[in-house]
Amino acid sequence: MPTNTAAWLPEARADLVVGPATMPEPGPEEMLVRVRAIAVNPLDDVKQWTGDLMYRWLPYPAILGEDVAGEVVGVGSGVSRFAPGDRVVGYAVGMERGRRHLAEGGFQEYVVLRADLAAPIPDRLSFEEVVVLPLAVSTAATALFQSDHLALPHPDPSPSTARARADRGTVVVWGGSTSVGSNAIQLAAASGHRVATTASPHNHERMRALGADVVADYRDPAVVSQLTAALRGDRVVGVLAVGTGSARPSVALAAATGAARVALASPAVSFGDLPRRGGPSLRAMSTMMRLGLSTSLTQLSARRHRIDARFVWGSSLMTNEVGRMLWEDHLPAALADGRHVCAPEAEVVGDGLESVQTALDRLRAGVSARKLVVRL
Structure with a gap:
């Protein structure tokens, strides 16, 4: 019988430790994946670095990780889309409230995945290429399609949807080169909308290749006015704010273009300055005060302009029709025929679970327009 191994977070703010783990078993509508x-x-970085600032319900020792790709080795009752031997990519939800935290954590050799949060991998794509998708594409879909966020019509590959781009209006994705942004551009275009986005100049052509019609430099002090001018005459149906500091300019752009909804996918400030230790500190107090002030100012501005600005929790799609639409209806076919590209590009940083901590350290140091991947 095979044995299981995991990269454990033994306690708050500790480095990951590789060690034995119980072999999980799939329940109804679940599958076991190698x-x-x-x-x-x-x-993952925020949870490791800040302790219980997020995911307070997650007990220690913990198995983090959301993005996995591998081979099905067993299925539970009710699973009909997959069988042992299938290559799949999926969203591991062990960090979420009410889930089996150890069985469904991604940083291990064998993991339990919900069958409705997984898609088959086309033969032409490698595990390393597709594993960039799960959390990012789920968060993008939640922001764009859930009724409490931008509430866009679902993607439809028919020719009439492609012709409807001008009629359905424009979606703005602030932070297009991020993992969430790269997927949001593609999903918004697939739902029949024109797309405007922001990115560094060296990423502009990549944004256009993903489906963006208008691209601006987010670092330009006049970017809001530039986008407002570029979108004059468009019906802007919503703005997705991705990346630290994206909320306030996104709300300002929504106010200037008449958009009534903003989906907030990132915190107002970076948690990178927080010390990796418990207890009070001046840096922690300063970060939390800036977070509270910036969030309050953003919400006040949104209310003043009658804009509905809400934070996105990417896993909420597993409780509604958006999860089924994305993972069962749209993504399998879109990956198979190349309509959805695996973006951003994967960078393999190592082999084996021992390399997961290396990847997290690299992520904390800063990564642009790439996704850090570990091969098992």
Whole structure:
């Protein structure tokens, strides 16, 4: 019988430790997957670095990780889309409230995935290429399609949807070169909308290749006025704010263009300055005060302009129709025929679970327009 191994977070703010783990068993509508590639996300870094600032319900020792790709080795009752031997990419939700935290954590050799949060991998794509998708594409879909966020119509590959781009209006994705932004551009275009986005100049052509019609430099002090001018005459149906500091300019742009909804996918300030230790500190107090002030100012501005600005929790799609639309209806076909590109590009930083901590350290140091991947 095979044995399981995990990269454990033994306690708050500790480095990951590789060690034995119980072999998980899939329940109804679940499957057991032999993991072949893992990607790291800012959520993993924040949880490791700040302790219980986020995911307070997650007990220690913990298994973090959301992005996995691998081979199905077993399925639970009710699973009909997958069978042992299938290559799949999926969203591991072990960090979420009410889930089996150890069985469903991504940083291990064998993981339980919900069958409705997974998609088959086309033969032409590697595990390393597709593993960049799960959390990012789920967060993008939640922001764009859930009724409490931008509430866009679902993607439709028919020719009539492509012709409807001008009629359905424009979606702005602030932070297009991010993992969430790169997927949001593609999903918004697939739902029949024109897309405007922001990115550094060296990423502009990549944004256009993903489906953006208008691209601006987010670092330009006049970027809001530039986008407002570029979108004059467009019906802007919503703005997705991705990246630290994106909320306030996104609300300002919504006010200037008449958009009534802003989906906030990132905190107002970076948690990178927080010390990696518990207890009070001046840096922690300063960060939290800036977070509270910036969030309050953003909400006040949104209310003044009658804009509905809400924070996005990417896993909420597993409780509604958006999850099924994305993982069962749209993504399998879109990956198979190349309509959805695996973006941003994967960078493999190492092999084996021992390399997950290396990837997290690299992520904390700063990564642009790439996704850090570990191969198992």
